[in-house]
Amino acid sequence: MLGAPGFILGLGLGVTVRRWSSLALVGGVAAVAFWRTAQHFGSGSGDNDPGVIVVVALVANLVTLLLGMLAGKLATRFSPGD
Numbered sequence: 001m002l003g004a005p006g007f008i009l010g011l012g013l014g015v016t017v018r019r020w021s022s023l024a025l026v027g028g029v030a031a032v033a034f035w036r037t038a039q040h041f042g043s044g045s046g047d048n049d050p051g052v053i054v055v056v057a058l059v060a061n062l063v064t065l066l067l068g069m070l071a072g073k074l075a076t077r078f079s080p081g082d
Contacts, residue, residue: 006061007068014072023069034062 017023038055 002057003060003064007064010065010068010070011072012068013065014069014074015076017069017073020073023073027066027069030062030065034058 013026014023017026037058
């Protein structure tokens, strides 16, 4: 449930974007944004620190965003209309 928004957004991007390079650019920007946020919040003291929870949510959404983009792109590649 935690990564559902990332997967839905990634699926939409994967279906609408035509080029693999565009998807790679979106994935790269998402990875850099995650990395910067993890650096900012990653220095928390405990497991219940809000920063740790934010980083876990970002990791889940980043991974599912990338998987959703891949799934959407592959779904349009093998569609019977092509």
